[in-house]
Amino acid sequence: MNIHEYQAKELFAKYNVPTLRGHIAFTADEAVRAAQELGGNIWVVKAQIHAGGRGLGGGVKLARSTTEVKEVAQQIIGMNLVTHQTGPEGKLVQKVYVEEGADIQKEYYLGILLDRALEMPIMMASTEGGMAIEDVAHNTPEKIIKVAIDPVTGFQGFHGRKLAFGLGLPKEEINTFIKFAAALYNVYMDYDAEMIEINPLVKTGDGRFLALDAKMGLDNNALYRQEHIHEMRDLSEEEPTEVEAGKFDLSYIKLDGNVGCMVNGAGLAMGTMDTINYEGGKPANFLDVGGSANATTVAKGFEIILKDPNVKAIFVNIFGGIVRCDRVANGIIEATKITNVNVPVIVRLDGTNAIEAAEILRNAGIKNIIAATDLADGARKAVAAAKGE
């Protein structure tokens, strides 16, 4: 789960990771009040969406008077912000974060994420602040300094020194930086973060380090013990159909093809998409119905897949292990009674009681259900059906 910049900064503040003062605003008038409350004569108005590259897309603007704050807030709130991370469709901006200005002397990058190979968090720093870290990693990997932090012993001074000296910081700034990095590590661990990215981390004229931006993703599996974070979930940032599917324990991801698929197990679900692609079609979605695959979940699956008007055929691919195919077959028949399925449904059931299942489907005599013998056969038939063949 991702959270907004302003929410991440709230958490930072609790852990003494220095940030600038700011307020969230849902209207231009609220933005003006926020600016007045903050005081000063320069503010930054920042679109709050779950995507990087907001500045380049026109979602971050400087204002030198409250009149300007109002103007830019009006421009940003309600805009459809397109960045390299939103995709071409962009994201609707519903709120802005109004922050006080800062005297920026230099920009850095600081991030923490899990290194899956080392099985521990790594902290990364770079002098190339304000740039996409993926590009830095690609073009000038030597400009990224990494330290792996053993969670058993935690963040040590030497981790901080390696980063600080690596960044070429002058002696008098080393300790301030180390304190910053240590506090950030605590945020990462205590909130079960998956990644934190501060880009840029800035050094001010008076020698302070500040998180000018904040991006934070959290481990979904740990949300049960992070109640406060759970409340930060912004459903408007997520694909509505995916949220809907989640309510029924279905894992759904919308894609842009026309062959819908419903599969048990994440790996086989991906494999089914790949097979459809291999057979010359394009998958419309990823959908893992999990272990149960009963009438209710299958019906819900059909409903969710068919919300996408591009879908011209559905490939149901179930490998029955513990779940018996005859039960799944009955579930599919039931499901077609609950949900109106108006496209061809290609059904491949293999594994436990597959023969009985084929019999059940045949006897049901539902005309848009087409039986398939195996994975390749099912994918071929689904691709052909989607093409209207």
Add this chain to the structure above:
Amino acid sequence: MSILVNKDTKVIVQGFTGKEGSFHAEQCMAYGTKIVGGVTPGKGGQEHLGQPVFNTVQEAVIATGATVSMIFVPPSFVSDAVMEAADAGITMAVIITEGAPVKDMMYAKAYATKKNMMTIGPNCPGIITADECKIGIMPGFIFKKGNIGLISKSGTLTYESANQVVKEGFGITTAVGIGGDPIIGLSYKQLLPMFEADPETKAIVMIGEIGGDLEIQAAAYIKEHVTKPVVAFIAGQTAPAGKRMGHAGAIISGGAGTAAEKMAALEAAGVKVVISPADIGKAVAEVMKNL
């Protein structure tokens, strides 16, 4: 022969008396697995499925001589259960539970490694040595005995592959579902040498997916050390970047962990990589014919 587990392996179940634990322990016993007891704190002294229940893993190990534990406890208790098993001298924990926090696994795995305990999973179907021992939730009947070793991140793709291998007239020595989480126990790199050393295993099937770089590490290992033919499929060639595809670890992040890069690395290591998972069985038949 086989790897890691066989008909003599003594297994206990942590979370023995729960719904999932009970159901699957019974299935494993029906398959022939030597389930010698289980652990449910507070239910020590009772009997369940004809086997003793213990309060602690330590008691269970002392009383039964079990070396492997199959873990079914809820996600928030997984790290505790893994560490308890490691502390009690269990040599391998098979963690079936899905949904354990990554941070917990980070600690649990570090502790297990320190105690020399191997782990499989979490979020995996388990391990099966055909006709001998099933420790997990896979449908046993698919895994006919034969000469193919199987390593997979996905449950249902394991069944799909085993089924195809059997339909081609071959069978399985041992199949290991390693799980699709960001931090897992035994991986390709540790399992490949075991299959390489197992005289009964003639070829290896490895099923990977997007996310992380375990398959890339496997490719490097295969190139240097594996003489037996390897067939591979990587799921998620059509998966969009930045989206988590069901498994917690199945995500392309920062442009890394794509199916294409893994397939290329494996191909360069001499592995027979299939584009469609429907061709796994045929590919196995082909490499076996050329032996």
